Amino acid sequence: MESENRDEDIALVIPPIFDQCTKILGPDDQMLARDLYQMLARDLYREVVYNEGSKEKGEDILRSIENPFLGEPRVVTESV
Structure with missing residues (x-):
């Protein structure tokens, strides 16, 4: 009965x-x-982390992590 309400048949x-x-x-x-x-x-x-790049670039990256509308930093954080 529950499967009748599913949208599996929608292309x-x-x-x-x-x-x-x-x-x-x-x-x-x-992939x-x-x-x-x-x-x-x-x-x-x-x-x-290791200060191998410019300070401005590092600050931009750190700021992007705080952006709640961007999922990539969270995905990347999980992979590090």
């Missing part, structure tokens, strides 16, 4: 959001993009 259409709204990433490309993003985030983290 969801994902709009293209990459390459000027012309492409949707497949699973392999999504590669995630891995590259996390690698970049770790490098930026090292710059902030």
